[in-house]
Amino acid sequence: MLIRKAANPGYSEVTPREIYLNRRRFLATGSAILGGLAMPLAVRAAKLAAAKTAFNAGAEKVTPQNVVTSYNNFYEFGTGKDEPSKNAPKWQPISPWTVRIEGEVAQPKTLDLDQILKLAPLEERIYRHRCVEAWSIVVPWIGFPLSVLLNQVKWTSKAKFVAFETFYDPKQMLSPRQAGIQFPYLEGLRLDEALHPLTLLTVGMYGETLLNQNGAPLRLVVPWKYGFKSIKSVVRIRFVEEQPPTAWSLSWPAAYGFYSNVNPTREHPRWSQKEEQRLGEGGLFNAKFIKTQMFNGYGEQVAKLYEGMNLSRSY
Numbered sequence: 073m074l075i076r077k078a079a080n081p082g083y084s085e086v087t088p089r090e091i092y093l094n095r096r097r098f099l100a101t102g103s104a105i106l107g108g109l110a111m112p113l114a115v116r117a118a119k120l121a122a123a124k125t126a127f128n129a130g131a132e133k134v135t136p137q138n139v140v141t142s143y144n145n146f147y148e149f150g151t152g153k154d155e156p157s158k159n160a161p162k163w164q165p166i167s168p169w170t171v172r173i174e175g176e177v178a179q180p181k182t183l184d185l186d187q188i189l190k191l192a193p194l195e196e197r198i199y200r201h202r203c204v205e206a207w208s209i210v211v212p213w214i215g216f217p218l219s220v221l222l223n224q225v226k227w228t229s230k231a232k233f234v235a236f237e238t239f240y241d242p243k244q245m246l247s248p249r250q251a252g253i254q255f256p257y258l259e260g261l262r263l264d265e266a267l268h269p270l271t272l273l274t275v276g277m278y279g280e281t282l283l284n285q286n287g288a289p290l291r292l293v294v295p296w297k298y299g300f301k302s303i304k305s306v307v308r309i310r311f312v313e314e315q316p317p318t319a320w321s322l323s324w325p326a327a328y329g330f331y332s333n334v335n336p337t338r339e340h341p342r343w344s345q346k347e348e349q350r351l352g353e354g355g356l357f358n359a360k361f362i363k364t365q366m367f368n369g370y371g372e373q374v375a376k377l378y379e380g381m382n383l384s385r386s387y
């Protein structure tokens with residue numbers, strides 16, 4: 073287990089540097105200033121300044137920020153790793169950004185980003201992220217547990233899973249045919265996974281507001297699962313009774329399951345899951361490969377969620 077617990081378990085380790093907003097980005101577009109209410113400004117500097125380090129990937133080095141903002145998977149903006157950082161910045165997330173929470177709930181609810189940001193203090197958490205394509209990064213996220221948002225509604229006893237949906241505008245994004253997966257991008261978690269304290273709703277990283285290519289303005293981070301479970305730019309959350317369809321499992325069910333827990337003992341037809349390349353470390357000719365860990369190294373926290381399950385069948 074690589075997460076270093078603070079002596080006072082929880083949130084005692086305040087980040088040393090002041091966390092600030094990347095104002096230059098807003099100045100460059102101008103619209104955030106003129107529009108006044110333009111979306112990224114909803115992430116208030118004061119909130120970010122309150123961010124604390126609750127979890128830390130320990131001895132592992134945080135991946136350089138420029139790697140994490142320029143090597144992306146965000147198929148809505150292109151299928152090449154360099155395309156989201158080229159195409160997504162032109163996108164203006166709608167303002168106000170709202171998230172609809174519905175389904176098996178007593179009363180559906182729509183919250184905008186400002187309301188969501190008031191729900192809990194933001195925390196900084198350093199998590200490993202392991203893509204099924206056998207690369208990994210270590211990222212300091214800013215957000216709070218997804219459970220805080222889910223607890224804004226009363227779900228019914230029928231609710232067993234939570235389904236998530238990404239914003240989709242066919243005029244500004246690829247078509248499903250171009251991308252090879254269904255849009256809007258769909259993801260899902262079992263209710264206990266969604267409520268797990270490691271599951272984060274994030275609005276920033278590296279002390280700054282999330283860039284579009286990383287899933288602005290609001291993105292899920294589920295660190296013990298393959299990267300595609302960490303759905304970007306979320307607009308809809310639905311409590312459901314049945315296991316919901318997900319974009320990747322719809323496109324290739326044998327390769328992508330619903331659970332998709334990081335698992336070096338279950339091979340993927342295209343990429344080995346036994347080891348991973350840690351991006352930003354090692355040079356051009358000596359890339360750094362490390363062993364992939366079960367549950368991405370978070371087994372101590374999450375293995376009990378899967379007790380009694382056959383994980384090669386429920387992959």
Ligand SMILES: Nc1nc2c(c(=O)[nH]1)N[C@H]1C(S)=C(S)[C@@H](COP(=O)(O)O)O[C@H]1N2
Nearest residue numbers: 144145146147203238257286299300302304
């Ligand atoms: N909406 C949406 N979310 C998505 C994806 C995507 O294509 N669309 N790609 C996923 C995959 S495969 C990975 S590895 C991570 C990549 O996140 P990053 O680009 O911020 O590193 O986002 C995930 N979330």
Ligand SMILES: [Mo]
Nearest residue numbers: 203204299300
């Ligand atoms: Mo991925």
